[in-house]
Amino acid sequence: MGHCLSCFKNHSNNAEVVTSPSRKKEEMTEIISPSQMPAVMISDYPQQEPLLQSNDNCINYYRNSSNIQSFNSNSGIQDLSAGDNVNVQKTNVHAEKSQKPFYQKLPSIPRSMSSIGSSEGRVAESKINQLFDLYKDSLEDAILAEGIENLCNDLQLDPDDFKVLVLAWKLNASQMCKFTKQEFIHGLKNMKTDSIKGIQQKLNDITHELKRDSEQFKDLYRFTFKFGLDVTTGQRILPTDIAILLWRLVFTNSxxxxxGRWLNYLEKNPHIRGIPKDTWYMFLNFCEFVGEDLSSYDDTEAWPSLFDDFVEYENDQVNQNITKNDIKAQD
Incomplete structure (x- = not known):
């Protein structure tokens, strides 16, 4: 229908029907020829040839349809006046100009640029599979400790580097020292990379983003607890020694x-055998709330009991230091 819109410009050639009050209804109306129309109609809106010759039937239909008369039971035949026809002509010319298909006004896209958007960020699953096969275990369809160490060497990272934890987070690894094939492939797809160089660049970008985005860091922090559990035994409490290592690792950048005092307290109290999930989660809130001097800590709040013990221990240490200093001052 794009070209058929041009047929509306031919409304200006439609005949006008004029009735005289003195003539009877049965008399034929006088037809005004195009040569008798006002000069503004001819000069201001010159006729144009239709865009497609095959549209003649369509053009003739719209040309003749403007002569349809409306009937009124009281007044008989009501014809369009000359002034109304001029207005219709102008309106149709402007409509014809404004209703041209928008795609006729757009420049064509060069062939060399048409595939830029579709190829950008494309990841080849075959390359990811090749990477996985390069590091996977010979007996199990997964990347185990030795393969992860080789992967870290190629990434120029130490196995205990913070970025390795970030990689495990992005792969959504279910346990330490193991990347399943599904985790590795889906993780790299989500990271939109399929090469060692690409992984390095993505890890740099994500690490910088974590410094600015607290919500992303909280997600990484919660993942770290699950990552440290031994899922093969159904472990639900993180061993204290593993928790200490992971706390140091996850807070590498901030x-x-x-x-320091919290980890020191855990190391000096071997009877603390494990860290439950709620203690791990609440520690992040604890750090934000108490600050450095613990003065704002309220033991009536619903904190884990381990935090109560830690604050009490720290206050005792402070009181002992004050007492010792007072004794030295008196001497």
């Missing part, structure tokens, strides 16, 4: 002021 260490809370209280972290």
């Amino acid at each position: 260490e809370p002021p209280i972290l």
Whole structure:
């Protein structure tokens, strides 16, 4: 229908029907020829040839349809006046100009640029499979400790580097020292990379983003607890020694002021055998709330009991230091 819109410009040639009050209804109306129309109609809106010759039937239909008369039971035949026809002509010319298909006004896209958007960010699953086969275990369809170590060497990272934890997070690894084939392939697809160089660049970008995006860091922090559990035994509490290592690792880029004293407390109390999930999760809130001097800590709040013990221990240490300093001052 794009070219058929041009047929509306021919409305200006439609005949006008004029009735005189003195003539009877049965008399034929006088037809005004195009040569008798006002000069503004001929000069201002010159006729144009239709865009397609095959549209003659369509053009003739619209040309003749403007002569349809409406009937009124009281007044008889009501014809269009000359002034109304001029207005219709102008309106149709402007409509014809404004209703041209929009795609006729757009420049064509060069062939060399047409595939830029579709190829950008494309990841080849075959390359990801090749990477997986390069590091996977010979007996199990997964990348195990030795393969992860080789992968870290190619990424120029130490196995205990923070970026390795970030990689495990992006792969959504279910346990330490193991990347399944599904985790590896889906993870790299989500990262939109299929090469060692690409992984390196993505890990740099994500690491910088974590410094600015607290919500992303919280997601990484929660993942770290699950990542440290031994899922083969159904473990639900993180061993304290593993928790200490993971706390140091996850806070590599932004260490809370209280972290050192907290880890020191755990190391000096071997009776603390494990860290439950709620204690791990709440520790992030604990760091944000108490600051460095623990003065804002309220033991009536619903904190895990381990935090109560830690704050009490820290206050005792402070009181002992004050007492010792007072004794030295008196001496």
